[in-house]
Every structure is written in C-alpha cells, then in structure tokens.
Amino acid sequence: MPEKKTGIISDQRSQLFKETAEKLRFPIAFYPLGDLFEGLEPGLAEVLVLDVTGVPGCHYGVENVFVPIIHNLEMNGITVGNEQIAVNPTTSILIEPSTGNGWVAFSDAATMLGYDHLVIIPDGLPKARYEHPQNRTVTIIKTPAEDYAIGLPRQLKSLIKQNPERLVRGEKIFVSPDHAIGAAEITLKTMSTLGYQLLQNTGNQPFRVIISMGNGASLCALGEYVKRNTFQVKVVATESLAFGEGYDRFALLKGLPRYIELFGIAPANKHLMRFFSAYGTNAPIGIELPLQVRAISGDLIDEYVLFTDDKVLEVFSQLNLPYQYFKNTKNLPNYSKLPQALFERYGNSTLANIATALKYLKQGELVIAMAYDGRENYC
Numbered sequence: 001m002p003e004k005k006t007g008i009i010s011d012q013r014s015q016l017f018k019e020t021a022e023k024l025r026f027p028i029a030f031y032p033l034g035d036l037f038e039g040l041e042p043g044l045a046e047v048l049v050l051d052v053t054g055v056p057g058c059h060y061g062v063e064n065v066f067v068p069i070i071h072n073l074e075m076n077g078i079t080v081g082n083e084q085i086a087v088n089p090t091t092s093i094l095i096e097p098s099t100g101n102g103w104v105a106f107s108d109a110a111t112m113l114g115y116d117h118l119v120i121i122p123d124g125l126p127k128a129r130y131e132h133p134q135n136r137t138v139t140i141i142k143t144p145a146e147d148y149a150i151g152l153p154r155q156l157k158s159l160i161k162q163n164p165e166r167l168v169r170g171e172k173i174f175v176s177p178d179h180a181i182g183a184a185e186i187t188l189k190t191m192s193t194l195g196y197q198l199l200q201n202t203g204n205q206p207f208r209v210i211i212s213m214g215n216g217a218s219l220c221a222l223g224e225y226v227k228r229n230t231f232q233v234k235v236v237a238t239e240s241l242a243f244g245e246g247y248d249r250f251a252l253l254k255g256l257p258r259y260i261e262l263f264g265i266a267p268a269n270k271h272l273m274r275f276f277s278a279y280g281t282n283a284p285i286g287i288e289l290p291l292q293v294r295a296i297s298g299d300l301i302d303e304y305v306l307f308t309d310d311k312v313l314e315v316f317s318q319l320n321l322p323y324q325y326f327k328n329t330k331n332l333p334n335y336s337k338l339p340q341a342l343f344e345r346y347g348n349s350t351l352a353n354i355a356t357a358l359k360y361l362k363q364g365e366l367v368i369a370m371a372y373d374g375r376e377n378y379c
Contacts, residue, residue, distance in 0.1 A: 009074055013088075017071050020112045024064035024105070026055045028194065030201040033354070037341050044339075047357045050198055050209070051371040053346070056133060057105020058372050059218045060179075063193040066109035069177040069186050070094070078175055080163045085173060089114040092175040095159055096120065097152035100214070101129065101373065106177065107138050116172065120155045122148050128376055180215045180289050188221045188291070195225025198368070206232030207366040208302075210353040212278075213239045213246045216291030218370065223300050234302040237295065238349075238356050241308040241316070241332060242272040250296045250304040263316075264325035271319065275311045278335075278348040305359070307352040310336035333359060347373030 009017075029052075034045030055061045073087040085091060094117040096106040103119045110117035119138055121130060124145025132138050143151030156176060163173040179187045198209070209226065211219050223235040239246045244267035248259040259267045295301060308316075308329055316329055335351035342351060353369040360367045 009071075013074070016113065017067060020109065021064065021067045023112065024056075024061065024067060024108055025193075026062055028052055028062060028197045028201075029054060030198070033342075036345075037339070040339065043358060043361045044354075046361060046367075047354055048207075048366065048368040049354070049371045050194075050368050052194075053350070053371055053374040056108055057103070058101050059191060059194055059222075059370075060102040060187075061105035061108070062197070063190050064105050064109050065179055065187045065190040066096075066106045066177050067113070068190055069179055069183045070109060070113055070115075072183065072186060073175060073177065078173075080167050080173060083167070085167070087175050089116070091172060093117060093172045095156060095174050095176050096179075097156050097176075099125070099149050099152070102179075103138075104132060106179075107132060107136070111136070118159075118174075120152050122151055124148075180217060180291055184217075184290050184294075187217055188224070191217060191221030192225040194218070195222045195229070198222065199226060199229060202366075202368070204230070204232075205366055206230075207368055208234040208236060208360050209368045209370065210236045210238060210305075210356050210360075211370045212349045212353060212372060213237050213292065213295070214349075215289045216293070216295040218372075219295040219300065220291050222370070223295070227300065235300055236303045236305055236356065236360075237301045238305050238307055238333075238352055240276060240278045240312070240352070241306045241329060242276040242278075242312050243268050244306060246292065246296060247304050247306050250301065253297060256304075262325070262328045264321040265319065269319075271315055272312055275315055277309070277311075278307075278352050305333065305356050307333040307335060307356055309334060309348070309352075343375065345375055346371060347375055349373060 028050055031049055031051070032045060033047045033049060034040055052059045052062060057064065077084050077086050092115065094110045094115045096103055097120040099122060103121065107117060107119060118141055120141045120143060122145055123142040130140055141155060143155050159174040160176070166173050177183060209222070211222060213219060219237055226233045227235065244259045248267045251258050313329055313334070317326055333352065333355040335348065335355040338351055338355055342354065350371040350373055357367040357369040
C-alpha cells in the first residue's frame, strides 16, 4: 500500500532537491538581432532578443519551476478519497499536460528526483514537439489532435480518477505538479528569475517587452517582476489572429474594439484555426487558466497585439467579408515578411514577437522580444 503522508523529507532528500535545483538552472541569452544576422535593415537589427531557446524546457527551465513544485508536493502529500498519501518516487507517478516544450523541464526535474513520469500532449503537432532535446526516452500519451489543448485536462482527470483503485491494489498513484493552476504562485515566484536576468542585462533604461500570451505564465512572471522593480517598462502581449479570444477578453475589459468589430467574425474561426501554427502564443486554446485571467484582467498588459502570417491572411481573404475587415488584418504585424534567415533559427511565436517589436522601434523605443522556440521545434 502507498504510504500515508508524513510531512517529513529526509536530509538526503532535501539535499537532492538542492542539487537538482542547482543543476537545472540556466542563463538567458540576450542580444540585438544585428549581432547574429548580417545585412538586416537598421530597425530590425536593433531589436533586442530575450532568448530561452537553448534552455531545456524553455522559460520553465531558466530556474526549473517543477523542482520547488515537486518539493511542495512531497512536503504536503495529496488526498485520495479521505486518505492523505505521501508523494515520493515509491508512491507516485508524475504526470504533466503540455502543448509546448515546457514538458522537457518537467521531465528533467522528475528524472533527477527519481520519479516515473508521463507527459500528455495533443497529437498532430510537429514531430519535434514529442522529442526530448537530449534524445532521452520519455513516455508520452497523445490526445486526439482535433481536441488540441481541451483533451489534456480530460486525459489528466481520467488518470487521476484511477487513484482510489490503484491505492487499493497497492500501485503507484498519479500526481500532477499542476504548475499553471494549483501551483501558479510557485511557478511565478520561480520564473521571476527570468525578469531578474532581464533587468541585469538592461540596466536602468526604459524599454518595452513583447511577450506571447501562452498560458499567461511568462507574461505574469516576467512582466510583473520588471514592473515591480522599475517604472519604465511597458508590457505587450501577442496572440495570433487565427485565435484572438484572449484579445477579445482584454478588449471587453478595457473598452477597446471587440474582435468581431475589427474582423467581422467571432474569435477562433474554424477556417483560420486550421492554419494556426504559432503554438507558444496561445497554446492552451479552450482552457481557462488562472494566469491567463490574471494577465488579462489586471494592469499588467499595456497593449495586446494580434499578429498574422501570409497563410492566415490568404484564408481570411477567402471568407468574402467586407473589405474594411481585410484592411484591418493588413495592418497587423505579419511575421511572414521577416527575412528568411530568421525563419531558419526561430519558431513562429518568436517570429511574431519580433515582427511586433518593429511597430515600436519606429517610435524610437528600446524594444525586447521574447524568444521561446528554435525552428527545430517546428520541423
């Protein structure tokens, strides 16, 4: 039988957590695009990039968010039925839903802490999304592609629902770090390292930082940290025109033109969504997440920008809407217009942030674009 919760972690276990946290801590890369690419137009060359593409698990791995979350689980245990059960490698299998590459940070933490673990990912993503960058074998459960992110909590709940029977059979139970919901505060505290490193690189200059909406974690963690520590920062959230529901919620709260007013269709139009490819900008489509709500409903975001690409624009033009709506899409940042050399290095959500940054460079501002994924994750 799995052991009851004790609330005690041995000195040896505490030392392992400390060592794991140290080993899974990585620096960001910070540079102007002109330092990496020759021949860029002057404006584009001046875009500063906050780059976590080389960090295992992207921004979740700068200081691995799953290490303190798993530590917290071990300290507190979980409830199964009316029983408090200890969480440790002998009692539990860790499970994590993901649409991006944050699961890599989860898998690295789980492996170093001695846990069996599973990753839940939608089917239909680029092949590289299912591969660990160090080619380590990880057990992945794929949910139906048509469900996209909506299938993740469904599968997660299905596994956790088995726990009472697994407990009776003396089997390991399923436990989720739940980083974006139940452990959101630990996630933000840990990820604030990203904001700290950014300010260390920018000194005391005013700047504008462009961040993908995603599940709201990087927006809240990075954005709140820099705003708390300097009054000279503006935060811009980005999201694909193919989805637009985050923008629509923001517009409703802020009294801005709604999505349907601008584009003549409701958000998440099924024809546009067929060509959605900027995974990091609104990956948890259809799932209500507290950090998304927190980012959108507070005073964190100074501007919410929708972007597009040539394929989405082509499909939009085939919807036969009045010209005024198509004209509005033409005014959006379009990452398809960036030089091919950038496509060879960055993923689409990063390209979208760079394209959005150009809008503000024209206003003479210091602009920083968040770079999440390398192109290899879109192969």
